[in-house]
Amino acid sequence: MKLNTDLLKLSDTDFAAIINKKVSDYQYANPDTVIVRLDNEDAYLPFPNCVHSAMQAALEESLNDPQLRCTPPLRGYPFLIDTIIAHYAEKNIQLFDTEIFINDGAKCDVSGLTELFDGDNTVMITEPFDSVYYHSSISSGKAVRFVRAHEKNGLIPRPPKNERADIIYLCSPCNPTGALYPTEVLKEWVDHALENNSLIIYDASYEDFACMEPNHKSIYSIEGAKKCTVQVCSLSKAAGFANLRLGYTVIPNNIVIDSTRLNQLWLQRERLKFNGVSYVTQKGAQAAFSKEGKEEIEMHVKHYLSNTRLLTEVLVKAGLCDQSFVASPNVWFKCPQNMSSWECFDYILKNTGVVTIPGSIFGSAGEGHMKLTGYTTRENASVAARRLWQLLGSSSETGAVN
Numbered sequence: 001m002k003l004n005t006d007l008l009k010l011s012d013t014d015f016a017a018i019i020n021k022k023v024s025d026y027q028y029a030n031p032d033t034v035i036v037r038l039d040n041e042d043a044y045l046p047f048p049n050c051v052h053s054a055m056q057a058a059l060e061e062s063l064n065d066p067q068l069r070c071t072p073p074l075r076g077y078p079f080l081i082d083t084i085i086a087h088y089a090e091k092n093i094q095l096f097d098t099e100i101f102i103n104d105g106a107k108c109d110v111s112g113l114t115e116l117f118d119g120d121n122t123v124m125i126t127e128p129f130d131s132v133y134y135h136s137s138i139s140s141g142k143a144v145r146f147v148r149a150h151e152k153n154g155l156i157p158r159p160p161k162n163e164r165a166d167i168i169y170l171c172s173p174c175n176p177t178g179a180l181y182p183t184e185v186l187k188e189w190v191d192h193a194l195e196n197n198s199l200i201i202y203d204a205s206y207e208d209f210a211c212m213e214p215n216h217k218s219i220y221s222i223e224g225a226k227k228c229t230v231q232v233c234s235l236s237k238a239a240g241f242a243n244l245r246l247g248y249t250v251i252p253n254n255i256v257i258d259s260t261r262l263n264q265l266w267l268q269r270e271r272l273k274f275n276g277v278s279y280v281t282q283k284g285a286q287a288a289f290s291k292e293g294k295e296e297i298e299m300h301v302k303h304y305l306s307n308t309r310l311l312t313e314v315l316v317k318a319g320l321c322d323q324s325f326v327a328s329p330n331v332w333f334k335c336p337q338n339m340s341s342w343e344c345f346d347y348i349l350k351n352t353g354v355v356t357i358p359g360s361i362f363g364s365a366g367e368g369h370m371k372l373t374g375y376t377t378r379e380n381a382s383v384a385a386r387r388l389w390q391l392l393g394s395s396s397e398t399g400a401v402n
């Protein structure tokens with residue numbers, strides 16, 4: 001018997017476990033310090049009240065209706081698909097029901113989509129990156145090349161000249177850098193994909209945060225995007241569905257490769273590997289798209305962004321970050337005094353009791369950088385901002401972003 005050696009290429013380091021061990025050792029040695037965790041990747045506010053009520057009602061309904069206790073429709077219940085179509089229609093974007101697939105979170109589709117393509121295909125990933133893009137590409141045998149985000153390009157890489165890949169991963173607002181790609185840069189990527197016969201897998205998991213930007217537009221408002229872009233969305237972040245598990249993927253009818261409609265091929269793959277999302281969860285998601293749901297989500301977004309802004313201001317003042325605006329719960333900054341990411345993690349924890357995330361876990365372009373998130377209470381964010389300023393403000397001259 002032979003194992004799939006592509007899977008053996010994946011790193012088996014559990015970074016969360018390493019961080020948790022360091023935090024518990026620190027707490028043991030410093031029992032009086034109140035630790036502030038800015039390494040949360042999941043939203044901590046509960047899902048909106050209307051989601052709660054809709055799910056309770058759906059649960060009652062399914063007690064009395066045997067149909068609702070059966071396996072759900074593979075692509076999603078029509079009521080949720082129609083709700084998503086209406087949501088896009090408000091932005092003047094026309095979607096069709098054959099283009100939408102309800103999933104149990106963005107991660108499964110962001111990675112599963114690579115299975116539609118032969119191992120000979122090449123993949124382009126912007127770095128630093130969410131490890132799922134890289135791991136799913138190499139575990140399906142594909143060669144990966146990186147396009148780097150760094151301070152000089154404002155953390156927003158442009159498409160490379162004279163280089164192409166079959167599949168391009170983009171994420172905006174980006175995890176981990178927090179960068180929001182302006183529409184003109186997204187247009188460059190769409191044009192690049194069309195010219196080079198590439199497919200963009202666009203991870204819009206953080207889109208709720210970008211919606212606060214007055215000029216923000218969906219990628220599908222860009223001419224040609226529906227010919228080359230698959231968009232994956234998640235309700236895990238601002239809507240608080242990280243535990244409920246729900247997202248959706250848009251695969252436009254216009255994407256046809258070798259006479260095969262990509263969404264037909266995805267449906268085949270889903271028949272093999274997916275069982276759908278529960279009625280109760282989909283009813284909750286429908287409520288999240290209601291007027292009341294959107295208002296509550298907007299309140300969550302404002303809460304997280306005000307935390308992120310507070311923390312960003314301190315890092316900008318310390319010369320470690322030059323983010324001019326905030327459209328994401330993620331904050332990306334440079335380590336002071338040329339420290340490595342893990343040295344900086346230890347330095348910040350030891351001197352402030354604040355837990356951050358080493359940037360190096362997002363690929364080699366992340367080395368020398370750190371990430372933190374605004375998924376916390378206002379009080380915690382204020383405490384962390386004060387402690388970080390006390391530590392990093394003094395090192396601002398040596399740590400200035402260059």
Ligand code: PLP
Pocket residue numbers: 041104105106107108110130171174175203205233234235236242246247
């Ligand atoms: N995409 C990005 C960029 C993420 O950061 C995450 C989760 O943190 C996901 C996708 C996965 O989202 P989901 O919870 O919907 O699977």
